[in-house]
Amino acid sequence: MPEGDTVLQTAGRLRTALAGRILTRSDLRVPRFAPADLTGRTVLDVASRGKHLLTRVEGGLTLHSHLRMDGAWRVYAPGERWRGGPAHQIRAVLANTEHTAVGYRLPVLELLRTRDEDQAVGHLGPDLLGPDWNADTALRNLLSDPGRPLGEALLDQRNLAGIGNVYKAELCFLAGVTPWLPVGDLAAPTAVRLVTTAKQFLEANRDRPMRTTTGAALRGHGPRERLWVYGRTNRPCLRCGTPIRSADQDSRPAYWCPRCQSGPTS
Incomplete structure (x- = not known):
């Protein structure tokens, strides 16, 4: 998507x-x-x-x-x-x-x-790239169901609009948690940083023909280094070298590093 x-x-x-x-x-x-x-x-x-x-x-x-x-x-x-x-x-x-x-x-x-x-x-949450963006509202929406897995909450456009499966995986990686972690278990600073990073990701890539979350495209590195974990099953983590894992979450693939990210894996 x-x-x-x-x-x-x-x-x-x-x-x-x-x-x-x-x-x-x-x-x-x-x-x-x-x-x-x-x-x-x-x-x-x-x-x-x-x-x-x-x-x-x-x-x-x-x-x-x-x-x-x-x-x-x-x-x-x-x-x-x-x-x-x-x-x-x-x-x-x-x-x-x-x-x-x-x-x-x-x-x-x-x-x-x-x-x-x-x-x-009208049902959509604040648009990450729109004039209605409001980080506080997005954060409240995201945390409104504490037992919900973080990956599902990020993809729910009623919480904040614009995140797809790529950014879901990348945001969870940089937050240091798996997509299955209940949102209520996020530390408050991590939750705030996650929403801030989501905005930064989409703003940084809004005009790029090739999306990157690592900055690799800007440094001239290959396409395999453009993203931290998305689509990198069994490839080494760019941070620690551990093979990236993947599994289905709500009928979509989820990606994570078992060393860099803590939390449940299903």
């Missing part, structure tokens, strides 16, 4: 391609909204909210989409071959005279009134 920084970058590409231009083609390939035609309307803005995308169109309409695990928006020039996947995976096409935006494998695609956007995103 894309992290909040990836979704923010997607919103930026769509905004550059669509905002301020009149749609010459509109094709929503989901049964409920297939009859809708946005042709002739101007795209006003494209915004991200956590992992949600909001394409606002003239006339008080918003096209809400979510990428989830493997959805994607691709932008093409006129005449350019569409390479995002086979035609049957296309869920939306928005085009103007200069660009065509194609949405592939979008599990969430709906057209709603802009005034009703809260129906789609």
Whole structure:
């Protein structure tokens, strides 16, 4: 599932391609909204909210989409071959005279009134990359269920919006605890530092084509050193050399160093 920084970058590409231009083609390939035609309307803005995308169109309409695990928006020039996947995976096409935006494998695609956007995103906690960010609120949300495993609490977008499985693993590593540690067992300074680090991670990577939490990309090191533990099963920990372990947590892979991180492992 894309992290909040990836979704923010997607919103930026769509905004550059669509905002301020009149749609010459509109094709929503989901049964409920297939009859809708946005042709002739101007795209006003494209915004991200956590992992949600909001394409606002003239006339008080918003096209809400979510990428989830493997959805994607691709932008093409006129005449350019569409390479995002086979035609049957296309869920939306928005085009103007200069660009065509194609949405592939979008599990969430709906057209709603802009005034009703809260129906789609009102449940989200503070957005790590948004103007509503509030660290105190995010911390309270995160700690509201003391018995909940930390990894699950970090991925719950109702607590704070924008963390995906990559940042979950990296944040737990830098906090020195496993993803299964109950949030109520976090020391208070660690909990505060965790929320602060989450904000720093997403801010640092919001404009980077290649995400890093170790700074390796900035030092010219290889891609295997860009992340502390995520995707590094059986590879040596970059800090202590112990092989990284992985296991499922709530149907997603979790990664940890058995030496650097304390706490339960299931």
